[in-house]
Amino acid sequence: MSTPEAVRVTLVRGDITQQSVDVVVNAANSSLLGGGGVDGAIHRQGGPEILAACRELRASHYGKGLPTGKxxxxxxxxxxxxWVVHTVGPVWSSAEDRSALLASCYRESLRVAAELGARTVAFPAISTGIYGWPMDDGARIAVRTVLAEAAAPVEEVRFVLFDAHAFVEFEEVLAAQG
Incomplete structure (x- = not known):
């Protein structure tokens, strides 16, 4: 029996809505009905089909919204x-350690992507925008979780980073992981 190859992790500076991948991960709000930042961009570029699908989810399984970390x-x-895999990141808090919830966003998104049969997955830097998560810590949690949790059929995880600061933080963390 051959051992599975490690997932390939790549960094891209740019717009996640322009990526050609099996799964785009959306840093959604719990309502699943669109919002600002990555969430708004994905809904705008993806068109009304995404909103219609999210409304169906709200009407069936997620009447109270998607829980944080799912x-x-x-x-x-x-x-x-x-596909778009929607995940709700935690709001950063200096008074409460919510890093397990942030790691859960990456882990659960990878689980859903693998169940769908996705080979390529594009992630934004979840919770590092309006939710206030410090970029260096967000990058550390994201890279560590993806390296530990990504499994077949996922072959490539692409972090799509909007600005130079995010790219440098992720680059440093990835380099430190070897």
């Missing part, structure tokens, strides 16, 4: 992807 898939609409 993930669920919908169509990708007009994005160059097969």
């Amino acid at each position: 993930a669920v898939a919908t169509t990708a609409g007009s994005l160059d992807a097969r």
Whole structure:
């Protein structure tokens, strides 16, 4: 029996809505109905099919919204992807350690992607925008979790980082992981 190859982790500076992958991960809010930042961009670029699918989820399984740290898939609409996996990141707090919830976003998104048969997954830097998570710590949690949790059929995890600061932080963490 051959051993599975490690997942390939790549970094891209750019717009996650322009990635050609099986799964685009959305840093969603719990309502699943769109918002600002990555969430708003994915809904705008993906079109009304994503919102319609999210409304169906709200009407069935997630009447109170998607819990923090969980993930669920919908169509990708007009994005160059097969699916969008929505996950709700935690708001950063100096008074409470919520790092396990942030790690859960990556782990649960990878689990859903693998169940779908996805080979390529694009992640944003979850919770590091309006939710206030410090970029260096967010990068550390993201890279560590992906390296530990990604498994077949996922072959590539791409972190799509919007600005130079995020790219440098992720680059440093990835380099330190060897």
